[in-house]
Structures are given as C-alpha cells and as structure tokens.
Amino acid sequence: MATAAVTDDIEEGARKAPALIRYLAEGEYVTRRYVSQGAEMNTGEYADYECVVRDGMPIRDHFTLDVHGFALGRHRSAVADFHDKPTVDALYLDEVEELVTRLCGAARTAAQGWMIRTSADLTERAKQKVQGYQHSGGIQPPAGEAHVDYNEVTGRRAAARVYADRFPDGPGYKRYICFSLWRTFSPGPQDWPLAVCDGRTVRDEETASNTLFVVDEFPVGDALTAPVEGEDQMIAATIFRHRDRHRWWYFSNMAADDVLLFKFQDSDHSVTWRCPHTAFHDTSLPDAKTRSSIEVRCIAFFE
Known part of the structure; x- marks a missing residue:
C-alpha cells in the first residue's frame, strides 16, 4: 500500500522528530539474531x-489496531517495581491477559515471556558468564533495528x-493475534523511545x-553464519529493508499508565496485520532521561 493511500490530515499535522x-x-545475507545476557x-x-518519526501523543485516540497495527491505551498496574521479578511473574502477566483481551476484543489471551529493556549501560552485565541463558524475564538493551518479532511460520506455530x-x-x-504490550516505567521524555511503523506502509x-x-x-568468525540444519523452520523474526513509504510514529513522554499494544502477526490479513518497530534516539526534546x-x-x- 503506497504512503499516499494512508495520508490523513490529522496525521500530516503531527510534530516530526528526526x-x-x-x-x-540491500543485498543477500545470512540473517541471524544472537541473544545472551545483556x-x-x-x-x-x-x-x-x-527518517522522521511523527509524535502521535496529541492524537493518541486516532490510532487503531486494525488500521495502523498499533494502539495506545491506559492501564494502572498493581506492580510498584517492575524490577521485582517475583511480583511481575505473580501479578503482571494476569493483568496483561485481561487488558489485551479487552483492548482487542478477543475471547481470551495467553501471556508468554516478558523482558525489561533499558538504555542504561549494560556492558558489565553482558560480561557476566551465564549457563543456560533464557531470553525471558531479564534485562536487555533497546531494540536496534526495524523488525517484527515473528515471521509467519513462527507466529502460526506459536x-x-x-x-x-x-x-x-x-x-x-478462528483468528489469533500475536502482540507485544509495551510500557515505560521511567520518567519522560525517554532518550530511546519505541517507534512503531504504520503497518499499511510495509510490503513483503x-x-x-x-x-x-x-x-x-x-559465536565468532565463520561460526556466526555456518549452515544450521533446519534453520528455515526455527523461531525467526521479520526484518526490513528501508523504503521511503514507511511511516513511523512514537508517543512522546509516555507515563507508566500508558500502554502501547502492537501486532507481531494477525492471522486475518484483511486488516493491518503486523507492525515493525524499533528504538530510536530522540534528540527533539530537552532533558531526555x-x-x-x-x-x-x-x-x-x-473463538
């Protein structure tokens, strides 16, 4: 879908951040993502x-899941400290299931893993040796590139x-939607906020x-890209090459009660069914934190 087809007067007036x-x-590569602690x-x-990233906060109620692939809601969590892992495990996942079910109108929702991300320096944490690292319930840096966490095979199997x-x-x-529910718990404006791309502006x-x-x-050297049997059936994300038609948004000064819900994959392709996203360094607002x-x-x- 061309960018012109999604032009909207209310969107054209949005503040733009570089x-x-x-x-x-461009080119052909062996594309893999390796994750370890930190x-x-x-x-x-x-x-x-x-690129430019438009600020959607002044028109926050304009965005809908089936049109844009993302929506901003409000929710007060009972979790006072998101670094308190037992409390997050005990309370937050149930909150998310109830909230997402309500926001998208589904029959039921199953929460999976959670992750804290921070723009703070994680160098020392990454140096710590771990055995059996699990990519859930930890602390990682912000996302570094335009991506969707699942490809179609991964989402369907999940x-x-x-x-x-x-x-x-x-x-x-009869339908499923793989989502991420995202919120900040640090004061705004954030130095590396999350940007989401209008899913109507991306193509296969x-x-x-x-x-x-x-x-x-x-791994190091050739081991990074050495052939792995059955790789085409393994868990994989979708990554993107740049196109001028991509239309990026963020919500400045998000507070702890703001929640951003966006699609990894919707089995219904008659609506906007995925939402690329990434962090970006916001230099447009002073005193970023x-x-x-x-x-x-x-x-x-x-169902």
Whole structure:
C-alpha cells in the first residue's frame, strides 16, 4: 500500500522528530539474531537511514489496531517495581491477559515471556558468564533495528502451541493475534523511545527472516553464519529493508499508565496485520532521561 493511500490530515499535522532508523542493507545475507545476557547482535549488514518519526501523543485516540497495527491505551498496574521479578511473574502477566483481551476484543489471551529493556549501560552485565541463558524475564538493551518479532511460520506455530497448552478444553480459534504490550516505567521524555511503523506502509518485498539463537556466549568468525540444519523452520523474526513509504510514529513522554499494544502477526490479513518497530534516539526534546520499559509477548484468540 503506497504512503499516499494512508495520508490523513490529522496525521500530516503531527510534530516530526528526526531519527536514524536501522534497517537491513540491500543485498543477500545470512540473517541471524544472537541473544545472551545483556547483549544482542545480528549477522548481515545493516545501515542507518535518516527518517522522521511523527509524535502521535496529541492524537493518541486516532490510532487503531486494525488500521495502523498499533494502539495506545491506559492501564494502572498493581506492580510498584517492575524490577521485582517475583511480583511481575505473580501479578503482571494476569493483568496483561485481561487488558489485551479487552483492548482487542478477543475471547481470551495467553501471556508468554516478558523482558525489561533499558538504555542504561549494560556492558558489565553482558560480561557476566551465564549457563543456560533464557531470553525471558531479564534485562536487555533497546531494540536496534526495524523488525517484527515473528515471521509467519513462527507466529502460526506459536499460536497453535500456546492454545493447546493453555486452553486444552477450548473450542478452538478462528483468528489469533500475536502482540507485544509495551510500557515505560521511567520518567519522560525517554532518550530511546519505541517507534512503531504504520503497518499499511510495509510490503513483503522488503522483508527477510532473522533466525533467533539464544546462547550463553556469542559465536565468532565463520561460526556466526555456518549452515544450521533446519534453520528455515526455527523461531525467526521479520526484518526490513528501508523504503521511503514507511511511516513511523512514537508517543512522546509516555507515563507508566500508558500502554502501547502492537501486532507481531494477525492471522486475518484483511486488516493491518503486523507492525515493525524499533528504538530510536530522540534528540527533539530537552532533558531526555534513561529509558526503562517492560514488554510482554502475548497471543489473543478469537473463538
């Protein structure tokens, strides 16, 4: 869908922040994402492109999930400290399931993993050796490139697996949506806020799959891209090459009661069904502060 087709007067009047958005460079690469404690890295070649990110906060109620692929809501959490892992595990996931079910109109929602992300220096944390690192419930840096966390195979399999595990006596589902629910819990303005891309402005032709490898230590040299049997069936994200038609948004000065819900994958492709996203360095507002945020992956089911 061309950018002109999504032009809207209320959107054209939005304040614009300059940004560098990192995309997969043109060319053919082995694209993988390696994650370990406090650090993440991609193979392939990436490049930063000058873009504008529009500020959607003054028109926050304009955005809808099925039109844009994202929406901003409000929610007061009972969790006072998101660094308190037992409390997050005990309270927050239930909150997310109830909230997402209400926001999207699903029959039920299953929350999966959560992650804290911060723009603070994680160098020392990344140096700590771990055994059996699990990519959930930890602290990672902000996302570094335009991506969607699932490709279609990953999303479809995740939905089937999660529904069977969580709702074995359910009647089955006719539609699923893989989501992220994202909120900051640091004061605004944040130095590295999250930007989301209007899903109507992306197409399959600029995409590639980025296979996920969760590791205790990063491989080096040729081992980073050496062939792995069955890689095309492994968990993978979708990454994007730059196109001028991509239309980026963010919500400045988000508070702890603001929640950003955006799609990884919607099985209904008659509506906007995915939302690329990434962090960007916001230089447009003074006195920006270190960002701390929490995100929860979840899948909503329509029965």
